[in-house]
Amino acid sequence: MTTTNKDTKVVTGEIRLSYAHIFAPYAHEAGQDEKYSTAILIPKSDKTTLKKIKAAVEAAKEAGKAKFGGKIPANLKTxxxxxxxxxxxxEEYAGHYFLNASSKTKPGVVxxxxNPIMDSEELYSGCYARVSINFYAFNTAGNKGIACGLNNVQKLRxxxxxGGRSRAEDDFDALDDDGEDDDFLG
Structure with missing residues (x-):
């Protein structure tokens, strides 16, 4: 049976982004290739998305048999x-499964x-989205497994x-400008 991209691609239900590096590539350690990436937090209650991911991982295992010497290893990383x-x-990971997705090419963001989202401030760690991801086999330096590629992101809310960041609008109250120069030193 031939495995196609259709078998290994998943469009999720609503997930939450964590460690989002969507608009600029990032390397976790010096010397690593920079990639666009995010952790994807999937609620354990989202059985539909989880079922699609498990099926896509199995399809990627089958498609990757050649990389594994013709058979799927028992200790394969998923x-x-x-x-x-x-x-x-x-605490944001409680009640969730998660996976890390990355890509060398910039994902589409809508x-x-x-409508395309061009402002990097609009998509951040903590917002809710749907993602298009694909799964593929790897066999690098003795590490064998299934990885997750990041295709596209749709921000939902x-x-x-x-990570403790807040919006300026939430930190400050609006002040009236009374026109006086408050020079408290002079």
């Missing part, structure tokens, strides 16, 4: 991880009406910033 188990110290 991208979907449990936030409750692996990130118990990060809003709910499919705002959410609290992750």
């Amino acid at each position: 991208p979907l991880r449990d936030g409750d188990e692996e990130r118990p110290d990060q 809003d709910k009406q499919l 705002d959410g609290d910033y992750l």
Whole structure:
């Protein structure tokens, strides 16, 4: 059976972005290739998206058999991880599965009406979106597994910033300009 991109591609339901590097590529460590990337937080209640991801990972395993010497290794690394188990110290991961998606090419980014989003401030760690991702096999330096490629992002709604950042509009009250020069030193 031939595996196609259709078999390994998933468009998620509503997810939350974390560690979002969507508008500029980023390398986690010096010397690594810079990539566009994000962690994708998938609610454990979203059975439809999880089922699609599991099917796409299985299709990627089948498509990658040649990279694995003709058979799927028993200890193959897979991208979907449990936030409750692996990130118990990060409350935004509670009740979620997560995976990391990346790409060397910039993903397309649109809003709910499919208008392109050009302002990098509009898409951030903490906002809610849908993503188009694809799964593929890798065999690099003895590491074998299934990776997740980032295709496109559709922002659905705002959410609290992750990592402690806040909006200026939320930090300050508007002040009246009374026209006086408050020179308290003079």
